Amino acid sequence: MRGFLINRLCQSLVLLLIVSVIGFVVLNLIPGGPLAQFGLDPSMTQDDLNRLKEQLGLNRPLWMQYLDWAWRLVQGDWGHSFRDGASVLDVIGRHLFATLLLMGSSTIIAIAIGTWIGIRGATHRYSVFDYLATVGAMVALSIPTFWFGLVGIYVFSLQLGWLPAGNMYTIGDGSALNYMHHLILPSIVLALVHVAIWSRYMRSATLDVISQEFVKTARAKGLSERRILMKHVVGNALLPMITLAGMQLPSVLTGALVTETVFTWPGMGRLFLDSLGYSDYPVVMGLLMFSAILVVLCNLITDIVVAIIDPRIRLS
């Protein structure tokens, strides 16, 4: 176990190094840069722009900028946003709650409904329900989320007036009920795709297990179908799903770009898009490293959890 951990840790550090170098280079290759937003402002002369460039340290060679940034990061200093001057960790922290709320609730919805649809689809294979679920999953997967979002807003907010047309809460009303009211539409829209994915995986995992010998044995023992399903099938079918959930976990914290934009949700996805738009290098790099670390961590945790649950797997 210890050898495994050290090995994985070293691998992860190399991975993070590669991610950071590629990220930094690509980011700086994008034409424009942080001062492009002032390009058409008649007030800013070329002298003003050069002065700002120097003050932000952007006139140094790229490798020097990278080393400076990386050295600070190693020391725990994630840098400051070019836009509002706040520290990058602060900026991330301020957007984390919104994303956690939205992604958390949509993931819970997706897993609960997806698991149910998947198992039912597998036990009632080729039934009307199964066909509908298959078609539904295809539709949900192929239609873009922003379209679902806009249609949802049109129907439920503008036509029926039942649900708010976006935002995390009504300004001036911070009650939990108000948050939940605002959460309904975006979390369902976001969950749609995940339900589709989750139910497809769950269905095939369940089918795999159902055709196993031990299920036949259980039937031969005279167990009820319900007992077989709950005790022998579901547990085994969920095992590969842990890995899937582990891969899904980072996105719970890094956010959903499109949905957050359509529903004016102040989360991490939109922060990333905005920061990219302004070429706010410290924040973009911060977000990149944040999600890279999350992916690495979640994969590690998933492997360990699977090993603990399933004694057949040994970490080595």
Place this chain on the structure above:
Amino acid sequence: MTKDLTTKSTYSRRDALRLMAAGSVASFVAPNLLGKPAYAQTPPTTPSGRVVVGLSQEPTVFNPLMAHIEVDDAVHFSVFDALFRIDPKGVLQPNLAAEVPSQKNGGISQDGLQWRIRLRDDVRWHDGKPFTADDVKFTLELITNPKFRAWRTGGHSLVRDIKVVSPTEITWRMESVFAPYMSFLAETFIVPKHILEKEADPNAAAFNQAPVGTGAFKWARRIAGDHIELVANTEYFGEGPYVERVVFKYIPDMTVLYTQFKSGDIDLTDQAYISADHYQEASKLPRRVVKLQPGASVESIYLNLEKPQFKDPAVRRALYAAIDRKAIIDAIYYGVGTVTETFMPQQSYYYNPDLPAQEFNLNLARKLLDEAGWLPGPDGVRGKNGVRLAFANSTTSGNNLREQVQQFLQQTFAEIGVEMTISNLPAAVMFGEFWLKSQFDSAISGVAHLIAADPDATNRLHSSAIVAKGGKGSNVGQYSNPEVDALLKKGAQTFDPEARRAIYLRVQEIVRQDLPFLPLFSATYVIGRKEGLEGSESNANTRTASWHAAGWHWKR
């Protein structure tokens, strides 16, 4: 329903009915600015209600002296005051200053070098400390502090020997005569010395995240990525404020911005306003007032005058006559656009309304080219002395409307024997060296010519502002006319608005005749507000619809 929650808290159905009964009379009353409320206006005596303003970019820079973009202005104008303010007619009004200095009242010396500003004595910072001339001195010095990431330093860098004569009087000397500095000061918000002088690094001051000003509204809080909330400053020295809270809500998508205006989540649309394609629908919405407001930016075809095709004024005139501007505005821009003949914004005090109007006339265009000797070649494209009348036109790729304009122009130009090819670039590339160093043949772009609404257009029209010829500025079309140069120089050294007006009217006349660029229309904003929100007159001499939140109030 979220509708009523987000408007003013006292809104009731009865109010709504009364509103409808009052009908259009309500929208008739023009709100006054900076002073006496106009006839029939009854703003409340204590601030009440709330106004939610929608912005399509997030304000993030709250120190008004630091490098910032247009949306940040909405917050700056509400939290801070400058020495002067510019009104919707383009006239400077005193704000923190007790009077607007002039050579007549002795505020500016006859040679234009010595300035003296008298300040109000009844102004307090939001934390209760009195505002004095020391704050003004500190502000002007901070801007030119080399460590400080300041916004514009033009004008400020000429200031020398700042002296605080008394708490209500400050003087300085200018290195050279520069009349536009007066307008620059109207966009230079004064920051508190007693808070910022303690900071070792002014770029990282806590103040930058929680500003303290003298303005009509105090900083309450910011939810990053979502909104900024301000509360009424009941001790404000000027008119207002009449509403208790102002919220600047960030809505990143233009369609969503409009949807939230429609659903009633926002009360007023600020930058980037309602998109043109929603204009027709928006103007029919019940209980919403939607208006067109020509802005400071002019959408034009910029011609690179150093290219042989464009050196002949007859070509420029012919091309101008071949542009069906009405069709472009109505058919492509959804009717949102205002024809103009000049770079000067129509709300400017210096706008020249008497310029000859362009007329779309293909026969005239052909005649002009024939007379100038540009005759059709074997391929139908005109030419003269070996120069084909063919050129490329560039704009930012992905801008649908501009691309449609290009295709439209391509067809009409072809009818007069001119070949225009389309060659578009991503915005970041287009406005880099390609634009600044005049590497284009012709380009379509919206450009503002004025800085801080001052009529001085030296930066765009003076021959010393051509970067491609080693100059400093952004005269990207490489326009050069000695008479305009001389007038611009004179205008920048003249303080009296009347005298300046004559100069800039003449500049516009010459530019209209020379046609260094072909104006398509004034970029026009579709500003929407909820019925009942009074006092929100727009002001094209500023960059924000929230330039005077102090005057906003809900009709009772």
